[in-house]
Amino acid sequence: MRRIAAFAVAALLSSGSLAEAQSSVNxxxxxxxxxxxxxxxxxxxxxxxxPRVELFPTATQDRLSFLAEVMFEVDEQNSFxxxxxxxxxxxxxxxxFRLRLGRFHTAIGYYNDAYHHGRYFQIAVDRPEMVRFEDExxxxxxxSIGVHIDGLxxxxxxxxxxxxxxxxxxxxxxxxxxxxxxxxxxxxxxxxRLRLEPSFPEGLILxxxxxxxxxxxxxxxxxxxxxxDIDEVILGAHLAYLENYVHLIAEYxxxxxxxxxxxxxxxxxxxxxxxxxxxVTPYARVQLVIFPSLDELDAADPxxxxxxxxxxxxxxxxxxxxxxxxxxFLAVKVEGGYTRLDRGTTVKxxxxxxxxxx
Amino acid sequence: MAAALALAVLLLGAVARxxxxxxxxxxxxxxxxxxxxxxLKDMATGRKKTWPHGPPVQLVLxxxxxxxxxxxxxxxxxxxxxxxxxxxxxxxxxxxxRRPLTVASEQDVLTAVAAEVGALxxxxxxxxxSLPAGxxxxxxx
Numbered sequence: 335m336r337r338i339a340a341f342a343v344a345a346l347l348s349s350g351s352l353a354e355a356q357s358s359v360n361x362x363x364x365x366x367x368x369x370x371x372x373x374x375x376x377x378x379x380x381x382x383x384x385p386r387v388e389l390f391p392t393a394t395q396d397r398l399s400f401l402a403e404v405m406f407e408v409d410e411q412n413s414f415x416x417x418x419x420x421x422x423x424x425x426x427x428x429x430x431f432r433l434r435l436g437r438f439h440t441a442i443g444y445y446n447d448a449y450h451h452g453r454y455f456q457i458a459v460d461r462p463e464m465v466r467f468e469d470e471x472x473x474x475x476x477x478s479i480g481v482h483i484d485g486l487x488x489x490x491x492x493x494x495x496x497x498x499x500x501x502x503x504x505x506x507x508x509x510x511x512x513x514x515x516x517x518x519x520x521x522x523x524x525x526x527r528l529r530l531e532p533s534f535p536e537g538l539i540l541x542x543x544x545x546x547x548x549x550x551x552x553x554x555x556x557x558x559x560x561x562x563d564i565d566e567v568i569l570g571a572h573l574a575y576l577e578n579y580v581h582l583i584a585e586y587x588x589x590x591x592x593x594x595x596x597x598x599x600x601x602x603x604x605x606x607x608x609x610x611x612x613x614v615t616p617y618a619r620v621q622l623v624i625f626p627s628l629d630e631l632d633a634a635d636p637x638x639x640x641x642x643x644x645x646x647x648x649x650x651x652x653x654x655x656x657x658x659x660x661x662x663f664l665a666v667k668v669e670g671g672y673t674r675l676d677r678g679t680t681v682k683x684x685x686x687x688x689x690x691x692x
Numbered sequence: 693m694a695a696a697l698a699l700a701v702l703l704l705g706a707v708a709r710x711x712x713x714x715x716x717x718x719x720x721x722x723x724x725x726x727x728x729x730x731x732l733k734d735m736a737t738g739r740k741k742t743w744p745h746g747p748p749v750q751l752v753l754x755x756x757x758x759x760x761x762x763x764x765x766x767x768x769x770x771x772x773x774x775x776x777x778x779x780x781x782x783x784x785x786x787x788x789x790r791r792p793l794t795v796a797s798e799q800d801v802l803t804a805v806a807a808e809v810g811a812l813x814x815x816x817x818x819x820x821x822s823l824p825a826g827x828x829x830x831x832x833x
Contacts, residue, residue, distance in 0.1 A: 360791055394790050397748055401787050422787055429742050434787075448786060455782050486739070662756075662778065691781070 359400075362390040364452030366689040368459070373682045384408070388419070388451055397426045403451055419451050419477070434482040437514065441482065441498035441527045442474050442543050443585045444572040454691035457581055457608050457617045457657055459669045463649075464587055464602030464623055469510040471641055473589050473602050473623065474568065475547070477512050478502035478523070486531075493532040496541075500525040504547035507561065509641045519563075523547035537577030543570035549591075551637040564637055565592040581608035581617065591635045598626040598635040608657070615657040624648045648676040653683075665689045714763040715817045716830040717802065719809045722747055726831040732768045735812060737779060738789030747810035751780075751792035752801050760798060764814040768832075802827050 365387035371380040386407040393400045403419040424434040439447035445465045449456045466472035480502030487495045503513035504523030529541035545568035552559040572585040584605040591598050601624045608617030625648050626635060638644045655669030671683040716732070718724065723745040727735075734740035735749045742748050754761050756777060765773040783789035793804055793811075801813040806826035820829055 362785075364785075390785065392784065392791055394748075394750075399787075399790070420787075424787070426741055426748055428746065429740055432741070438787075450785060452785060455785060659778075662774070662781070 359391050359393045362392075363692045364388050364390060364454055364690065366453040366687050368688075369686045371684040375679045386451065390452070399424045399426070405451055428485075430485040430487060432484050434484075435480075437477055437479045437512075438482055440475055440478040440502070440545070441484070441500060441525060442476075442545060442568065443570045443587065444539065444541065444574045444583055445585060446474060446476055448574075448583075452691060453687065453689040454665050457606065457615060458619055458653060458655060459667050459685045459687045462585070462604040462606065462619065462621050463651070464604060464621065465585070468512055471509075471644075473587060473600060473638075473641070475502075475505050475512075475523070475545075478504075478525070479512070479514055480522070491533060493530060493534075496529040496531060496539075498525070498527040505549045505566065505637075507550055507552040507559075508555070509637060519548060519550035521548040521550075535575070535577070537575055539572070539574040541572045541574075543568065543572075545570075549637055552640070553636045555640060562593055562636060564635070566590070566637075567592075579610040581606065581610070581615065589638075591637060593635065598638070600625050600638060613659045615659070616655070617657060618652065618654045620650075620652045622650045646675055646677070650674050651681075655685075663690055663692055665691075713817055714760050714767075714814050715820050716764075716768075716832060717805050717813050717815060717823065717827050718743075718830045719747075719805055719807075719811055720826050720828045721809050722828075724830070725828070726833075729768060729832055732812075732830075732832055733770065736764070736769050736776070738783035738786075741789070743810060748790065749812060750790055750808050750810045752804045752808070752811050752813035753792045753794050754798060754801060755794060755796070760801075760814045760816060768814075 366385065368383040368385060369380070370383055371378070386405055388403055388405040391402050400423050402421045405417045405419050406414050407417055409415045418437070420438055421436040422434050422438050423436055424432055426432045439450060441447050443465060445462060449461065453459070463471065464473045465476065467476045478500055480500060482498065482500045484496070484498040487497065489495055502523045502525070503517040504521065505511070506513045507518050523546065525543070525545040527541060527543045529539050532538055547566045549564040549566055550561045551564050552561055567590045569588045570586060572583070575582040586603045587601065589600045602622065604619060604621035606617065606619040608615045625638065625644050651671060651673035653669055653671035655667055658666045660666055667685070667687040667689065669685045673681040675681070722743055724743045727744070731740065731744070736751065740749065756773060762773045765771055765776040769776045771779070780789060780792060784791050795801055795804055798815040798819060801815050802819070802824050805811040805813045806824055812830070823829070
């Protein structure tokens, strides 16, 4: 047996197959260092932050490709924890059809899978609140574990149609749970996104989404909490134009949760506009999230009741800032924000961010 | 007389037309002999991920600031080199584009293109007369 194995290794070496099978892995490092001030009606806080640093390995072998995002980020206890944000293995059949497996950013709207965890690439300091990650209070299942297919279908002089379709584990029992290895209810989520990319104006993207899932939601935060079944339907529409130094993204999202015969609806929208003058990009973003009333949440939507933002209720906010692209490796952002909560309080924020990309 | 004059003007025009300073090169086993600028731009920005005849696109670039990279960015993509490279990095981070292969010289571009069936590179037009085996010019308009 050992002799056979030795022969096999020798044969591989002599044929060069081992050498051909080698693939080099590239590695990038992304992260940011911040100074944040927050003032509400009663208190003011300010902190220097080193909130995250991530490793981004990629590899390609002919039509097969791999990427991952391994994030070291600070948790609520002020300590670094490791979070694997993406693991994707893709096979590119053609421009019409690509298959991806793993943990990926769900193809909902524009922002969620256009901007990942490296802050260098996004124009503002933080993501729009409705598309923040699961543990930050976002409304969407930002990460999915499953199968993704996508492609670009030419439409002649009209332009092209881009499609994304996904089958995934879907939501966990709480908004911050990502179903990495166990799907609590075995029921899969289905997502379809269609985008029209017209020939004129070149670069314009108009898209829409349907995401359907069944959630086995925990009623309380206790580990042995009783569960209720919720049907989730997320509908979305988006528009993006990022050409000619213009940065324009606008999205709308409607999340409906049906428990028994009662349907609760949460809505969110944002618009982000910027224009780049050489290395400086002034930008502004307005956003709005409307949760059902807390009574409705208690009665009919135990899932979103545990969302980090639902506690503070509906809000409208605006941020404005400047992004300086210092080099290919460093961007500095200065930003101010104002949030008005429906409860009547206001929050003012200021932030300075150094986002790096090596 | 008028016909002769017109012919002379045409000939003069042909003679006076400047030679392109740079050319695009591909692997000879890649069948795509001619592409539109729009197709090339899509390939250079991750919108198109494969060549018309199938192989995945692999950009082969010289370092930022080199004339051939600047020509490719401004003429094919329509952006300054730095702006285009920033977009490429963003597309790689999204998973929408293969990481370009960055090499030290135009000779290395030719070597890499000869070795990779889906490779696309830009070199000075003067090199067109002495392309190595396995490398061909991509016609474009």
